Amino acid sequence: MFGAPLSGKSKKIMLLGSGELGKEVILEAQRLGIETIAVDRYDHAPAMQVAHRSYVIDMLDRQALREIIERERPHLIVPEIEAIATQELVELEKEGYRVIPTANASRLTMDREGIRRLAAEELGLRTAKYAFADTLDELHAAVAEIGTPCVIKPIMSSSGKGQSVCRSEADIEACWNTALEGGRAKKARVIVEAFVTFESEITLLTVRSVSGTSFCAPIGHVQKEGDYIESWQPHVMSESHIAEAEQMARTITDALGGYGIFGVELFLTSEGVYFSEVSPRPHDTGMVTMATQDLSEFALHARAILGLPIPQIRLLTPGASHTLKADRGSTDFQIGGLEEALAVPDVQVRVFGKPETKPGRRMAVALAAAQDTETARAMAAEAAGKLFIRYGE
Numbered sequence: 001m002f003g004a005p006l007s008g009k010s011k012k013i014m015l016l017g018s019g020e021l022g023k024e025v026i027l028e029a030q031r032l033g034i035e036t037i038a039v040d041r042y043d044h045a046p047a048m049q050v051a052h053r054s055y056v057i058d059m060l061d062r063q064a065l066r067e068i069i070e071r072e073r074p075h076l077i078v079p080e081i082e083a084i085a086t087q088e089l090v091e092l093e094k095e096g097y098r099v100i101p102t103a104n105a106s107r108l109t110m111d112r113e114g115i116r117r118l119a120a121e122e123l124g125l126r127t128a129k130y131a132f133a134d135t136l137d138e139l140h141a142a143v144a145e146i147g148t149p150c151v152i153k154p155i156m157s158s159s160g161k162g163q164s165v166c167r168s169e170a171d172i173e174a175c176w177n178t179a180l181e182g183g184r185a186k187k188a189r190v191i192v193e194a195f196v197t198f199e200s201e202i203t204l205l206t207v208r209s210v211s212g213t214s215f216c217a218p219i220g221h222v223q224k225e226g227d228y229i230e231s232w233q234p235h236v237m238s239e240s241h242i243a244e245a246e247q248m249a250r251t252i253t254d255a256l257g258g259y260g261i262f263g264v265e266l267f268l269t270s271e272g273v274y275f276s277e278v279s280p281r282p283h284d285t286g287m288v289t290m291a292t293q294d295l296s297e298f299a300l301h302a303r304a305i306l307g308l309p310i311p312q313i314r315l316l317t318p319g320a321s322h323t324l325k326a327d328r329g330s331t332d333f334q335i336g337g338l339e340e341a342l343a344v345p346d347v348q349v350r351v352f353g354k355p356e357t358k359p360g361r362r363m364a365v366a367l368a369a370a371q372d373t374e375t376a377r378a379m380a381a382e383a384a385g386k387l388f389i390r391y392g393e
């Protein structure tokens with residue numbers, strides 16, 4: 001039971017991170033009558049454009065984070081990205097604030113080390129062999145230990161930023177520099193992971209709610225330079241892969257606890273399933289669920305965090321998503337091609353409304369529904385291909 005937004009008796013959620021995923025979470029929360037506050041490091045972020053209020057702060061700054069939380073006193077604090085002062089969230093949770101799914105989950109998944117050690121060392125999930133390094137010398141030793149090819153990533157980054165594949169010793173220094181430039185925090189620490197030659201990779205969206213744990217149909221995806229290009233649902237999997245994937249997803253989400261949706265990223269190989277990482281929040285590859293499910297991953301997240309039931313999740317149709325990315329930085333640009341993209345039946349487009357392009361930045365996504373995923377993939381690719389960014393006119 002709660003009052004109208006802005007009435008003083010409303011239920012308030014505060015999103016920490018205001019990108020395309022948060023924008024959809026806010027829209028879904030507002031459908032349920034919730035008051036919404038969007039926070040990010042820059043103004044006019046996508047979710048800010050649909051929230052009741054917004055704040056621009058450095059979310060890695062503990063004091064700045066505490067100040068807005070104490071000012072707003074939200075019922076739920078909902079992290080939308082990894083790079084947040086999660087230690088402060090741990091403190092705030094002790095003082096009675098509710099963090100989604102839990103402050104500890106956001107702390108553990110904030111850096112690759114926390115979640116990898118939990119998954120591999122405490123929970124015994126199969127992962128690629130890994131090691132950590134803080135300096136270039138340590139990186140040489142770590143690569144020697146893990147072997148090549150391997151993948152080197154800043155411990156704190158997302159969407160593939162700062163990630164590169166090291167194919168031989170000669171690549172190590174370049175990989176180190178890539179990681180230093182791409183990491184979100186001013187930390188030099190990197191993870192070195194053995195390269196997993198997978199048949200395919202999936203996101204298993206897993207929801208924890210008052211109704212228990214439920215799984216969405218697996219989402220297959222293709223990534224380029226560590227960032228997702230296209231995804232489709234359902235991804236066809238063998239019985240044994242499904243069983244293993246669900247078991248891993250249940251194990252890791254039970255360990256993290258709390259209510260909300262989780263994107264469990266898994267590699268499917270001939271020797272079984274490898275755990276890669278988990279987002280305790282909606283997942284970019286899960287944007288496809290806006291075209292395929294009765295309740296999208298955003299609607300599921302909103303329901304779960306508000307303590308509302310999720311008696312079932314229906315996959316209504318196979319579908320696919322395909323991204324539109326910028327190729328240079330500019331604040332003077334326009335997005336076009338919607339007329340052509342939307343001329344195809346069963347195609348939808350989401351333009352995120354980001355105020356600035358950057359090389360590789362995701363600006364929009366095309367969604368398609370069809371009788372099978374192959375057709376949906378082709379339709380989504382075609383629609384995304386019609387979209388374009390025109391700079392400086």
Ligand SMILES: Nc1ncnc2c1ncn2[C@@H]1O[C@H](COP(=O)(O)OP(=O)(O)OP(=O)(O)O)[C@@H](O)[C@H]1O
Nearest residue numbers: 128151157158159160161193194195196223226227
């Ligand atoms: N050890 C590995 N072996 C093979 N491929 C890998 C490995 N690690 C990562 N990749 C590839 O790079 C992609 C991105 O990696 P990862 O998910 O760790 O990065 P990320 O920056 O956290 O991305 P996001 O935030 O979008 O989930 C993976 O989806 C996979 O395609």
Ligand SMILES: NCC(=O)N[C@@H]1O[C@H](COP(=O)([O-])[O-])[C@@H](O)[C@H]1O
Nearest residue numbers: 017018019020021022158159284361
């Ligand atoms: N893989 C994680 C992911 O997709 N996160 C989504 O991208 C936004 C950041 O985008 P930006 O870097 O373009 O600002 C985040 O706020 C979130 O919505």
Ligand SMILES: [Mg+2]
Nearest residue numbers: 159265276277
């Ligand atoms: Mg990932």
